[in-house]
Amino acid sequence: MFQVHVRTRINGDDTEFSCEADETLLDALRDRLGLTGAKEGCGTGDCGACSVLVDGRLVCACLMLGAEAEGCDIETVEGMADGSKLHPLQQKFLDHAALQCGVCTPGFLVAAKSLLERNDNPTEEEVRYWLAGNLCRCTGYDKIVRAVLDTAADMRKASKPKPAKAKKASAKGRVSA
Amino acid sequence: MNVQPDNKAMKRDFDIVGKRTPRPDGIDKVTGRARFGADMSMPGMLWGLVLRSPHAHAKIKRIDTSKAEKLNGVHAIVTSKDFGPCDDSLLDIRENVMAREKALYDGHAVAAVAAVSRSVARQALKLIKVDYQVLPHVTDVDEAMKPDAPVINDKLFTKGLDKTPKKPSNIAERFEFGHGEVEKGFKEADLVIERTFRTEATHQGYIEPHACVASMGADGRGEMWVCTQGHFMVRNTCAGLLGIDVSNLRVTASEIGGGFGGKTTVFIEPVALALSLKANRPVKMVMSREEVLRASGPTSSSSIDVKIGMKKDGTITAGDATLRYQGGAFPGSAVPYGAMACFAPYDLKNVRAIGWDVIANRPKQAAYRAPGAPMGAYAIESVIDELCRELKLDPIDVRLKNASSDGSKASYGPNFGVIGLKATLEAAKNHPHWKAKLGKNQGRGVACGFWFNFGGETSVSLNVNVDGTVGLSVGTPDIGGSRASIGNMAAEELGIPHDKVRCIIADTASLGYNDVTDGSRVTFASGMAAIQAARDAIGKLCERAAKIWGIPVDAVVWEKGHARPASPNAGKHEPLSLADIAAQAGATGGPIAGHCEINAEGAGVSFATHMVDSEVDPETGHVKILRYTVFQDAGKAVHPSYVEGQFQGGAVQGIGWALNEEYIYSKDGRLQNPGFLDYRIPVCSDLPMIDTVIVEVPNPGHPYGVRGVGETSIVPPLAAISNSVSDAAKVRMTRLPMSPPNVLKALGRI
Amino acid sequence: MEYFAPASTKEAVKLLGTAKGKVHVMAGGTDLLVRMKGGYTEPDAIVDIKRIAALRKIVRAGKGWRIGAAVSAAEMGEDKALKKAWPGVVEAANLIGSTQVQGRATIAGNLCNASPAADSVPAMAAVGAKAVIAGAKGTRKVAVEKLVKGPGKTTLKKSEFVESIELPEKKKRMGDAYLRFIPRTEMDIAVVGVGICLTLDAKGKCMAARVALGAVGPTVIISAKAAKALVGTTVDDAALDALARACAAEAKPIDDKRGTKEFRKHIAGVLARRAAIIARDRAKENS
């Protein structure tokens, strides 16, 4: 099998690896680099358990080849905490009991981080739609959504106080009830 | 043994139990460090993959593995020939993990390879040639019961009939439960409603696929790393299938990414072990999502007839139900539990439930959260709802009027002990949700549900460390925070802070046997054992204090984490903390530990009432869940956050089952939707917040009053949602899932 | 398998022409990798076009727009001007898969994957989008609905690939909309999709309309009858009813795991009605 040599930066560390040309980034992270925080729940982009950030963009590591990561900056759940200091989302997930089995948790954390980096004041609906690609079978999502909303509220408090935005539910092109 | 109710303890104010403490595995799980099934690697490890039948039913004429064996990098190939004689009780499992004469369902394992990489293993699978003779198949439960249906197993003669039939069929067994005379009861009714309901098979849908690493050495000793609900079960089953002494197999439970009953048996684990045995190298196997859906253990599909009679005042005069469940290609569907549980919420004079266990060309069903109960409850609670509507009666009042209560005779036989059904109904009736206004195309439904809950074999070891901390080893995999709840109960009993107890899941070589994490038993049974182990340790701590003080041990009491003289007569001694005594353990007699090995009894049944508002789009048939409230008796909520989590998770799995989840088989008997794209579990944007009300009617069978909470929460939702949708759509729904095409059809729009 | 990441269109075309065996062009890869995982395709080579800088951009092409084939749906959603001009197309692109998939998936890939249920295709077809195809003999343009022959099949020749998608100029009193129906609220494949673009005159009467139906035939259906139901009307209830009837009649769906024929035909009408209202209101806002 044709092997590809890939140079990347992962969680701030310059990292090189070789992988088969048709190997996913997820397999490369897990099996070549020992970064098993991202999980494979489906391998088809339907569950979000393998969520990572690539050049700041939220993606499923199972839907990207390892070879495509050449020159990319990759962030995984392993890079979220600052040493022993948890990221606020990690702490809130614990405070809100937003995990039961915990296998979807790395994906949710990375996805939620990506949301809050773009929008520090999401509505419940915005949180729910942003996280729709992350499946959780244990919690019914209730405590996860609360943890994300609570983190956002704390992060807003920590930065400069802003008047609350008037938010309208986004209809987009979805047809539901 | 049974731990006697400790009423004083139940009424007391707890220091830790009932508090929302941090979970001990929390940091690992939010930082990605927690090691799940697929996260383990071993030196020299090979990758194992399974070749699966593309046919629903086929004779396996020949398997030619010669080409695959020659492929460079392939180290072992196994087929059914590698699974020799075993105990009768394991025969079905042996055949399910590797097909023998016939492939019995789409996805049935036929052969497996171990190779140096996944890509080599994939190539090898393609080089294995299997000659199939395709046979007629049947996947539908009602079709499978017909006299002219293809017979899947010609050695299957229906059990439970007055006379065993002479001809084999797909009907494995008939079950009957009940008491009184239903026909007499129907005559006393003012209104009798009879309906037939259908539900489709669903899957537990755990996010983590089955995964394991098996390593069998040349010395005949093996180790396994497995994501499972019961590593002792994995050990005993694998050892039994491969003829290994139980003591020669050491199994460690990984962190487990959900199970819900689906990981209470084995699939790839014995195969990995067989490959490792043959290759003499560790072998890792991880199922793909497609394999999980095609070839693990989904739940039954069902077809149910219900007839219930009611008086104008709401009294149920009789209930009769016939439940038909297909449980895949082997006997053992959950139909007896469905038949036992379906009428359990009601104290009925005349009741009968008949269950038919049916086989079909589908994967062998495994347990799924209160196995068999949700479908039965769906049918019965739907008819009760319809009776209430027709007779213009309040559905909660009617349920209260007929509800089972302390001492009433259960529909399945024995008398109930102390139960909390009425308390959940009262809580529902008094909740603002019940009175909230509904809009156009919106409806509300309620339903009750019951589950037995188990105790079972449990072993716990508690070690007092030199610094006053405590190591607590339990043998029930932690599937949703049980290390927190069990550790907290031990800390409560010892009178030390919760973070001084470290609770771990010990491997099979380090602890006595434990039944699997199932039957909502872990917080109840392992908790009870942890309390007993703590009491055992306290006894020893008191002995040491007595030695240190030079007084008799019965003059020492344990209070708030300290040994104290029982009375002034015992002399004046400064209380000794657990840490004080632990520091002197070596000098006063050696290590201090507590143990408990029990077959835990007194689990105490559990009831819930669910209330749900939905909105139906009459043009598309789309159902939106607007509001949901769970009322469930937890006995005593040890860790309320995780009790709420069980309530919410069960409700949402029920929402999926009710609305969109289903196994879809095509005419050729192949599964059409083996992926999360088309096996549609609820996503975050589908749902509202799930409100919870924890009702606490203490279980006298547990020292702290605990009842299992894990399973009951999935029993009422199918019915509650169907009742809600029926209210909104103004038409009685009798088929699950209530997917848009099915709803639109029920509405008569297509 | 070999992996190539050419830096220019020219190089990509050359690779496509010379690579041996089964060669796949990869843009976002969100369909291709799923098909590889399922064993439905085993490429001998993949040509990743994301390293071609020109294909990573959204640029104005005259008064219209050119969206590079490697531009992700998320990037389209973040382009305010594009979103303002063709909200239906952008919303359709933003319905493909999850947030994660949005970060990779492209409308060119969505088109070339040639799924009958592709979300962005009816929306693009409704506004008259064109695919710009690069090949050994330079580029050619083709209407998006002409690029797909049938499920999984395109009219692309060896060494050709879609380099960009061109959207026309958004004129005054034009409005577009795309709606799809799925059983859940996210993450499903469209059971039916309807893209509509219409142009009103100064008095609010519909002068021109294009109605494109997805997932109700082997390829997207451009329905002249449905358009006719709108043209000359004020897109009132009567016109909407006629539109719904026409769409239900024009839909030629199959029964499958995602829906029955009858259901899909019915839904095509329901969605067309709802999409037309949105398109009409957008056209009014754009006057």
Place this chain on the structure above:
Amino acid sequence: MVRVQVWGSLKPAIGGDDSVEVEGETINDLLKALSEQYPGMAEAVRRGVSVTVNGEMYANAVMVPVKPDDEVFILPKLVGG
């Protein structure tokens, strides 16, 4: 003698009634006596049953004592999820 009640489909195995009296001081005694007296019961016991004594469920603990006035019920062996 202890009166033992059985689930509906076991009635034929004990002669058509829903209960039968047998001699015994533990669950084990009762199951053994039933198995010896009724071949149909032997088959059921071999495959596994749950027994309730005064409403308390015993999955496989057979040394539980029973008294003549106890309510004893034999049910299918239960599993959970």
